[in-house]
Each structure stands twice: as C-alpha cells, then as structure tokens.
Amino acid sequence: MPAVVLGLAFLIGVLAFRLVFGLLTRAVAKRDLFWRSLVSRTRRPLRMGLVVFFLAIGVAVAPLDAAWRELAQHALLIAFIILVAWVVYTALNIWTTVRLRKFSLDAEDNFLARKHVTQSRILVRLTGWLLLIVTISAILMTFPGVRQWGVSLLASAGAAGIVVGFAFQPVLKNLIAGIQLAITQPIRIDDAVIVEGEWGWIEEITGTYVVIKIWDWRRLIVPLSYFIEQPFQNWTRDGSSLIGGVLLYLDHCADIGRIRDKMNEICRESELWDGNVCHLQVNDFRERVMEIRILASARNAPRTYDLRCEIREKLITWIQREMPEALPRTRETVSVDAANSVTAPGIEVVGG
Structure with a gap:
C-alpha cells in the first residue's frame, strides 16, 4: 500500500510537469529565441520540483512506519x-543571458562587451563552485554523524585549518585569482595579449585556467594565478583600437615626401584604417640605409595586422615601380693605380 501511494504521487508529479511544461512551451512558441531557450533551461528543475512536491505529499499521507517515514523525509530533504x-544556478545563468543580450563580441568596437562578458563568466563559474561546496556541505550536515564530526573539527580548527590550507593551496590560489580577475579585469575575453612570448587572444576564462588562442590556432593553457603574479602584455586593455608599425629600410637618397604622400593615399583607400593614426617618420640612420617607421591604426588587433601587411605590400610595390633608386644599394670607392687603366662601366672615378 505505501509503495502504491508513493508511485501514484510520482506519476502525478510527472503528469503535472508535462501539463505545466506544455502550457509554457505553447505560451512562448511564437516569441523570440530567448524565451524559448528560457523555458527549455527550466525544464529539468521544474520536473524535479514538481516530483519532489508530490512525493512529499505522498510520504505525508502514506501509511509508513516511523523508520521508513524518517528515511523518506531525509531523502526528500536531500532532493x-x-x-x-x-x-539558483539556473537563475544565475538566465540572469547572465539577459544581461549579455545587449552586448556583442562580434562588433568592431567590442570593449564594453568584452568587459561584461568576462566579468559575468568568471562570476558564474565561481558561484557554481561555491554552490557545489555549499550544497555538499548542507547534504552532509543532514546526517547526524557527519554533523557531530563537523562540530569536533571546528573545536580543533586551528591546526586543521593550517593543514587544509596547505593541501588546497593551488585551488584557493586560483579561486582568489578568479575573484581578483572579475573585479580588476587585467584580462578580458577577446583581449590581444603576449604571454610567454606567444601572441594571441583570450578565448576562454574558466574557474581555474585561461585558454589563449595563438595566432596559428594553437591553444596556450595558463592558470588563473599567472595573470596576478606574472607580467604579461595586454594590447587591448583600455580599448580595442591598436596602432601597428611597419619598418622599411631604404637608401639615403629616397624621397621621403613622395613616400609619405603615397602612404597617406594607401591609408585613405584602405577599408581597414580607422581614420585616426597614419604617420611616417625617419626613425634611424645607419651606414648603408635609413630606417623608416610607419604607424597606422585600426579598430582591433586582426584588422591592425592586416593593415600593416597591406601598407607594406603596396608601398614596396610602388617603390619598386616608381622609385627604384630608393631601394638599398651598396656603394664602394675603388682606387685605380695605373693612369691608363680602364674602369668597368658604372664605376665613377673620384678625385681624378
């Protein structure tokens, strides 16, 4: 008889779930993707909640003896x-989805999007770990023996705390580093960084490590604590725009004015240039060449890299065609001993 009552309560809970979930599904069928995914995410918690509710009613009305009733109530308490x-975790994920709907990482200027996405993902993962720890602790505390053990442990918390601290030092270090990253945000999703000599983008931030997508599609896995304890370069810390540099080595007789005009023309015609920085300067003089540095800006790291390549290719092609004398040349002075010696064509006699 008790098994029949509990089985009936279970079936009523499942049927109630199907009825409620069906009504919710029909209500959001013609709405946008967000509402449909919202109902889909709450499917399993809703089913478990209704089944637990009707099972609690079944345990209350079923003719169970004291031992079985206590066992069933304990199981329902754990559930x-x-x-x-x-x-709580589902609600947190739904809130995060709602909050991030207005931000897009695909936008050219995605600084705010990267900031909010990074902060939300780190906090969701940290909250998930904390919820797991609290849930396991709450379940264990429902057992009288474990509860008594916990009280005894608290009585000797000094020595036990030191032992546990040393044992879980890496975990606690990453947990604290995750909180610091969420608050101070030295890195964000899609940041362009240089870590351990490798250039790439922050692809994923988890509760214990960071995934960096290297320019050649390799993945560099770095612990969270690295970004708190070690120096690294973040090229997009305060914004997505970057300035790219191009170095050219030309002969000293190169016409800087004409090269500067051509560079400005290339920038204006390029779809990658953001309209802010486009400069050419003679950066250094050397024995055989002079170093010319070109600076140009773009909205993000990939566009900056492509803009640098475009300027380099188009400018060197124009110099080869329009100003070949500007290409690096080697000059030598030849001393001719005999007065009537014949010099090779192209060699100029200096000093008689």
Whole structure:
C-alpha cells in the first residue's frame, strides 16, 4: 500500500510537469529565441520540483512506519537541497543571458562587451563552485554523524585549518585569482595579449585556467594565478583600437615626401584604417640605409595586422615601380693605380 501511494504521487508529479511544461512551451512558441531557450533551461528543475512536491505529499499521507517515514523525509530533504542549488544556478545563468543580450563580441568596437562578458563568466563559474561546496556541505550536515564530526573539527580548527590550507593551496590560489580577475579585469575575453612570448587572444576564462588562442590556432593553457603574479602584455586593455608599425629600410637618397604622400593615399583607400593614426617618420640612420617607421591604426588587433601587411605590400610595390633608386644599394670607392687603366662601366672615378 505505501509503495502504491508513493508511485501514484510520482506519476502525478510527472503528469503535472508535462501539463505545466506544455502550457509554457505553447505560451512562448511564437516569441523570440530567448524565451524559448528560457523555458527549455527550466525544464529539468521544474520536473524535479514538481516530483519532489508530490512525493512529499505522498510520504505525508502514506501509511509508513516511523523508520521508513524518517528515511523518506531525509531523502526528500536531500532532493530539496539539490533542487534549491539547481534553481539558483539556473537563475544565475538566465540572469547572465539577459544581461549579455545587449552586448556583442562580434562588433568592431567590442570593449564594453568584452568587459561584461568576462566579468559575468568568471562570476558564474565561481558561484557554481561555491554552490557545489555549499550544497555538499548542507547534504552532509543532514546526517547526524557527519554533523557531530563537523562540530569536533571546528573545536580543533586551528591546526586543521593550517593543514587544509596547505593541501588546497593551488585551488584557493586560483579561486582568489578568479575573484581578483572579475573585479580588476587585467584580462578580458577577446583581449590581444603576449604571454610567454606567444601572441594571441583570450578565448576562454574558466574557474581555474585561461585558454589563449595563438595566432596559428594553437591553444596556450595558463592558470588563473599567472595573470596576478606574472607580467604579461595586454594590447587591448583600455580599448580595442591598436596602432601597428611597419619598418622599411631604404637608401639615403629616397624621397621621403613622395613616400609619405603615397602612404597617406594607401591609408585613405584602405577599408581597414580607422581614420585616426597614419604617420611616417625617419626613425634611424645607419651606414648603408635609413630606417623608416610607419604607424597606422585600426579598430582591433586582426584588422591592425592586416593593415600593416597591406601598407607594406603596396608601398614596396610602388617603390619598386616608381622609385627604384630608393631601394638599398651598396656603394664602394675603388682606387685605380695605373693612369691608363680602364674602369668597368658604372664605376665613377673620384678625385681624378
């Protein structure tokens, strides 16, 4: 008889779930993707909540003896604790989705999007770990023996705390580093960084490590604590725009004015240039060549790299065609001993 009552309560819970979920699905069928995904995400917690609710009613009315009733109530209490944690985590994910709907990482100027996405993802993962720890602790505390053990442990918390601290030092270090990253944000999703001599983008930030997508599609896995303890370069810390540099080595007789005019023309015609920085300067003089540095800006790191390549290719092609004398040349002075010696064509006699 008790098994029949509990089985009936379980079936009623499943049927109630199907009815409620069907009504919700029909209500959002003609709405946008967000509402449909919202109902889909709450499917499993809703089913578990209704089943636990009707099972609690079944346990209350079923003719169970004291031992079985206590066991069933204990199992329902554990299920309720799991359900509360599940609902909290689901609500946090839904809130994060709602908050991030107005931001797009695909935008050219995605500084604010990277800031909010990074902060939200780190906080969601940290909250998930904390919820897991609290849930397991709450479940264990429902057992009288474990509760008594916990009280005894608290009585000797001094020595135990030191031992646990040393044992979980890497975990605690990454946990604290995750909180610091979420608040101070030295890195964000899609930041262009140089770590361990490798240039790439921040692709993913988890609760314990960071995934960096290297320019050649390799992945560099770095612990969270690295970005708190070690120096690294962040090219897009305060904005997505970057200035790219191009170095040319030309002969001293190169016409700088004409080269500067051509460079400005290339920048104006390029779809990659953001209209801010486009400069040419003679950066250095050497024995055989002079170093020319070109600076140009673009909206993000990939466009900056492509703009540098475009300027370099178009400018060197124009110099080869229009100003070949500007290409590096080697000059030598030849001393001719005999007065009537014949010099090779192209060699100029200096000093008689």
